[in-house]
Amino acid sequence: MTQFVVKPGVKNLHHEGEKLITTHCCYCGMQCGMHIRVNEKTGKVVGVEPRYDWPVTMGKMCPKGVTAYQTVDHPERITKPLIKKNGEFVESSWTEALDLIEKNFKGLQEKYGKDALSVFGGVSMTNEKCYLVGKYARVGLGTRYVDYNGRFCMSSAAGGFMKTLGVDRGSTLPWPELEHTDCFFMAGSNTAECHPTSIQWLWRARDKGAKMIVADPRETPTARIADVHLDLKAGTDSALANGMMHLLIKEGYVDHEYVEKRCNNYEELKQAVEEFTPEHTSEITGISIEKLVKAAHIFGRSPRSVVMFARGVEQQSKGVDNVCLYTSMALLRGQIGKFASGVATFTGQGNGQGGREHGQKADALPGYRKIDNPEHVEYVSNVWGIDPSEMPKAGVSAYEMFDEIQAGRIRAMHVICSNPAVSAPNNHYIWDGFKKLDFMVVSDFFLSETAEFADVVLPATTWAEDEGTTTNLEGRVIRIRKVKDPIGESKTDWEIMKLIAERMGKGKYFNYNDVPEIFEEFRLASKGGKADYYGITYDRIEKEDGVFWPCPSEDHPGTPTMFKESFGTPDGKANLAAVQWQEPDETPTKEFPHTLTTGRVVFHYLSGTQTRRTQFLMEKCPEPYVEMHPALASQYSIQDGEEVYLETRRGSMTVKARITKAIREDTVFIPYHWGKELSVNKLTNPALDPTSRMPEFKVCAVKLRKA
Incomplete structure (x- = not known):
C-alpha cells in the first residue's frame, strides 16, 4: 500500500490522524488523480484530496470524483453472499453459494454443453480483472459466450480506428498537448459535463487563440463555448463529416504531401464526398450553409487541430462509419502523428480503453489478438497452458447474447461489474431474458437492478479495496492502489473468478496469490499484440506517472504520440473512408414524429x-x-x-x-x-x-x- 508524501509546493492538506493514499478516480476515462484520506485508527475512508501533480488533470475533479469515496463504506453495500429463496434474497456462506453455483453450472453444461454458460463483463475494473474475465470464461468455464458492457460504450470507436488507423487507441496524443492545439472539432461529446476535467486544457488553448467547433443536436454547456455550433439532426454525422471533407478538398485545405505518402483511398474518398456540397449537407443535417462553411475554414486553416468525439457519434447503427469519416477529416489535414494534433475519443468508463484490449470481447484475445487467427490462438493458449484446440470459438456481442438466451442456447449467465438491466437498449427484452435463464450469478457491491434478477449475488469489492492497473483515455497505463481491506465478507472480482474456476475443476489455471502475479501473466499474454503492454511494469508506472502503450520492452519509452512514422495497417498507411451517409434505422414518421x-x-x-x-x-x-x-x-x-x-x-x-x-x-x-x-x-x-x-x-x- 503506497502512502503519499506531501511534496514542497503541493497544495494537499495532510490531516492529523489520517494518511493519504495515492490512486485514481473510479469513474470515467479521465481517471483523475486523487489521494484518498483514511483514518489511521479505524481504517475508514473519510475523504479525498485532488492530486495537483497528476499531469492529466492537475488537481481538477468533478462532483462524482469528489464524492466517489462515499460508496466504499456505504450502508447499502452487499457484505455477504445472497441466495434467492422463494423469491427473496437471504444471506448465506461462501461455501453454500459456491456449492449452488458449482451444481448449476456443471449440471447445465452436462445437459446442454459447455456453451450453456455465459459471462457478461465490464470495464469499470482493472486491466488485470478484465484480462481474467476472458480467461475465466474460456478456460474456467469453457464457454465461447463472453462479452462486456464496453459494447455499449466504446466499440464503434474501436471498430473505426481499426479500419482507418489499424490500431485502436482512443487518443493519438497525450492530453497535456491539447493546450497547444489551434482548433478542436468536437462531435457528439458534451465534454463540459461528461469529462469536465478535460475542459481546462481547452480553456488553456482558447487563451492562446484556439478555436472550437462543436457538432451536437443540443446546445450543451460544451456547445455554448464554441466558435461554431453545428446543430445537426441526430443521426446525420456521416453526412456532416462528408460535407466537411468536401469543403476541405474544394477550398484547398488538404495536406496532399501527407495524404500521398501516408494514406490510401484518397481518390475514392474524393469521389464519395463530391455530392456533399454545402447545400446538400445542409439539407440532410439541418445545419445552415453559413455554419458549415465557417467551420470548414476554421478547421482547414488551423496548423494544429484535434478531432474529438464520444458516444453521440459512436452509439449509432452507423457508428463505425461516423468514426471512420471523422478520423479521415484529421487525416486529410495531415494531423495524426504530430504534436498537439490528431484524433481522440472520450472514453466513457474508467477502463474503457484497457478493458477492451485484453480478451473479454466476444472475438478478441489479450493484446488485441483475434480469436479467429490460429497464430493468435496458439500464442495465448501457450501462455495459459492449454491446447489450442481447447480455445472456444468466437461468441456474440453483448446484446446478441440475449438473443441466444431467448433461443435457449444460453442457459446461465455470470454478470461481473455491469448493470445491463439499465444500460442495455430495449430494456424489456433484457429483463425477459434474465427471467428465462435457468440460473444467474451477479458479482457486485450493490444490489443493482441486474442483481435483483439473480439467483446468487456475490459481494464484490469497490475500486478502493483492491489494486491493479487501468488505462486512461490517452492510452496511459496507471496504478490503482488498495486503500482499505474489503468490507464484510466481500471479495475481489479476481478472487471470485478464481474460486468458481476451482469449483469447475480448472483451478490450476488460476493459481494466483495476488494481483502482481496476474499482471505478470497479463503482460506476457499481450506481448507482440497490437496492444502490447509487455514493457510496462509497476515500477515504471510509479516512476514515470504512467506508461503509454504500445510498450514492447522494458527499455522502450512507451508511445505517448501514436503513428509518428506509420500506421498499424499491413502497408503502414491509413485508410481514408469513402462512406456514404445512410439514414438511422428509425426516422420520424406520422405516428412517431x-x-x-x-x-x-x-x-x-x-x-x-x-x-x-x-x-x-x-x-x-x-x-x-x-x-x-x-x-x-x-x-x-x-x-x-x-x-x-x-x-x-x-x-x-x-x-x-x-x-x-x-x-x-x-x-x-x-x-x-x-x-x-x-x-x-x-x-x-x-x-x-x-x-x-x-x-x-x-x-x-x-x-x-x-x-
Missing part, C-alpha cells in the same frame, strides 16, 4: 448504481427529465415541470419536462442514469452497427403528449 436522443449529466455515471446512492449527487439531479424546445412543448401545451408521456416502438415512460431553447425543435433528450420505470433504455433502439455491434442508443423515433 420526433427524435429521441440520450446522454449523461454531470452528477451521474452510467447506470447510476453508485451515483444514485450518493446523497449530494441525488440532491443535484434526483430524477430523469425530458429536455425539449419551447416550440415543441407548445404544440402539446406542455409547461416546464409538467409530466410528459413518451412512447417508442419498444416501450413508454413518463418524466417531467425541462423546456429549453438549447435543443433542436425536432429532438428530445433524456439522461439514462436511472433504472426500472425511469429507464430511458426501455425506449431505445437495439439496431446494431454491422461492425461494432453497437446499439443505436442515440437515435430513435418517438411520440409524446402531456401526461
Whole structure:
C-alpha cells in the first residue's frame, strides 16, 4: 500500500490522524488523480484530496470524483453472499453459494454443453480483472459466450480506428498537448459535463487563440463555448463529416504531401464526398450553409487541430462509419502523428480503453489478438497452458447474447461489474431474458437492478479495496492502489473468478496469490499484440506517472504520440473512408414524429448504481427529465415541470419536462442514469452497427403528449 508524501509546493492538506493514499478516480476515462484520506485508527475512508501533480488533470475533479469515496463504506453495500429463496434474497456462506453455483453450472453444461454458460463483463475494473474475465470464461468455464458492457460504450470507436488507423487507441496524443492545439472539432461529446476535467486544457488553448467547433443536436454547456455550433439532426454525422471533407478538398485545405505518402483511398474518398456540397449537407443535417462553411475554414486553416468525439457519434447503427469519416477529416489535414494534433475519443468508463484490449470481447484475445487467427490462438493458449484446440470459438456481442438466451442456447449467465438491466437498449427484452435463464450469478457491491434478477449475488469489492492497473483515455497505463481491506465478507472480482474456476475443476489455471502475479501473466499474454503492454511494469508506472502503450520492452519509452512514422495497417498507411451517409434505422414518421436522443449529466455515471446512492449527487439531479424546445412543448401545451408521456416502438415512460431553447425543435433528450420505470433504455433502439455491434442508443423515433 503506497502512502503519499506531501511534496514542497503541493497544495494537499495532510490531516492529523489520517494518511493519504495515492490512486485514481473510479469513474470515467479521465481517471483523475486523487489521494484518498483514511483514518489511521479505524481504517475508514473519510475523504479525498485532488492530486495537483497528476499531469492529466492537475488537481481538477468533478462532483462524482469528489464524492466517489462515499460508496466504499456505504450502508447499502452487499457484505455477504445472497441466495434467492422463494423469491427473496437471504444471506448465506461462501461455501453454500459456491456449492449452488458449482451444481448449476456443471449440471447445465452436462445437459446442454459447455456453451450453456455465459459471462457478461465490464470495464469499470482493472486491466488485470478484465484480462481474467476472458480467461475465466474460456478456460474456467469453457464457454465461447463472453462479452462486456464496453459494447455499449466504446466499440464503434474501436471498430473505426481499426479500419482507418489499424490500431485502436482512443487518443493519438497525450492530453497535456491539447493546450497547444489551434482548433478542436468536437462531435457528439458534451465534454463540459461528461469529462469536465478535460475542459481546462481547452480553456488553456482558447487563451492562446484556439478555436472550437462543436457538432451536437443540443446546445450543451460544451456547445455554448464554441466558435461554431453545428446543430445537426441526430443521426446525420456521416453526412456532416462528408460535407466537411468536401469543403476541405474544394477550398484547398488538404495536406496532399501527407495524404500521398501516408494514406490510401484518397481518390475514392474524393469521389464519395463530391455530392456533399454545402447545400446538400445542409439539407440532410439541418445545419445552415453559413455554419458549415465557417467551420470548414476554421478547421482547414488551423496548423494544429484535434478531432474529438464520444458516444453521440459512436452509439449509432452507423457508428463505425461516423468514426471512420471523422478520423479521415484529421487525416486529410495531415494531423495524426504530430504534436498537439490528431484524433481522440472520450472514453466513457474508467477502463474503457484497457478493458477492451485484453480478451473479454466476444472475438478478441489479450493484446488485441483475434480469436479467429490460429497464430493468435496458439500464442495465448501457450501462455495459459492449454491446447489450442481447447480455445472456444468466437461468441456474440453483448446484446446478441440475449438473443441466444431467448433461443435457449444460453442457459446461465455470470454478470461481473455491469448493470445491463439499465444500460442495455430495449430494456424489456433484457429483463425477459434474465427471467428465462435457468440460473444467474451477479458479482457486485450493490444490489443493482441486474442483481435483483439473480439467483446468487456475490459481494464484490469497490475500486478502493483492491489494486491493479487501468488505462486512461490517452492510452496511459496507471496504478490503482488498495486503500482499505474489503468490507464484510466481500471479495475481489479476481478472487471470485478464481474460486468458481476451482469449483469447475480448472483451478490450476488460476493459481494466483495476488494481483502482481496476474499482471505478470497479463503482460506476457499481450506481448507482440497490437496492444502490447509487455514493457510496462509497476515500477515504471510509479516512476514515470504512467506508461503509454504500445510498450514492447522494458527499455522502450512507451508511445505517448501514436503513428509518428506509420500506421498499424499491413502497408503502414491509413485508410481514408469513402462512406456514404445512410439514414438511422428509425426516422420520424406520422405516428412517431420526433427524435429521441440520450446522454449523461454531470452528477451521474452510467447506470447510476453508485451515483444514485450518493446523497449530494441525488440532491443535484434526483430524477430523469425530458429536455425539449419551447416550440415543441407548445404544440402539446406542455409547461416546464409538467409530466410528459413518451412512447417508442419498444416501450413508454413518463418524466417531467425541462423546456429549453438549447435543443433542436425536432429532438428530445433524456439522461439514462436511472433504472426500472425511469429507464430511458426501455425506449431505445437495439439496431446494431454491422461492425461494432453497437446499439443505436442515440437515435430513435418517438411520440409524446402531456401526461
